[in-house]
Amino acid sequence: MTFSNPTRERLKEILQASQNIAVVGLSDKQDRVSYMVSEAMQAKGYTIIPVNPAAKGPILGQTTYAALKDIPVPVDIVNVFRRSEHTPEVAEEAVAIGAKTLWLQLGIASDEAAAIAEAGGLEVVMDRCIKVEDSILLPQGKSGQ
Incomplete structure (x- = not known):
């Protein structure tokens, strides 16, 4: 079966219903795409939960976790900034913590x-930038709809 991303309308619903976004591979370097x-x-009002085992402290003012399983709150979206070959393991971890959506960033896909x-x-959303989709689908933010 060939994978296809959710419709734009469904992406909007996912974003509207989501608050906590665990970002796997979030860099503490401000010039990295994951950081920006x-x-x-x-x-825009989302709670960002950094997941980076190499980080030496908070990122974006938030506690950084070594793994998804270490996050003490429910996760709506697991947003992934890792190479495609690392994503099956992330998918397993996302399932294990009961996340609702696995979102692989632009340029990342894994059947x-x-x-x-x-x-x-x-x-599952693959090869899409969450920021771009949010800007297009919720330009006024989640409460502006």
């Missing part, structure tokens, strides 16, 4: 990760 995207999403996540009941 997460900073923009945080400014294996998608199959794992879907089998675990998660919705």
Whole structure:
């Protein structure tokens, strides 16, 4: 079966219903795309939860966790900034913590990760930038709709 992303309308619903976004591979370097995207999403009102085992402290003012399983609050979206070959493991972790959506950033896709996540009941978005989609679908923010 060929993977297809949710419709734009469904992406809007996912974003509207989501608050906590765990960002796997979030860099503490401000010039990295993961940092810029997460900073923009945080400014739009989402709670960003950094996941980076190499980080030496908070990122974007938030406690950084080594793994998804260490996060003490429910996660709506697991947003992934890791190479495609690392995403099946992330998908397994996302299923294990009961996340609702696995979102692989622009340029990242894995049929294996998608199959794992879907089998675990998660919705899957691949090869899409969450910041771009949010800007297009919710230009006024979640409360402005």
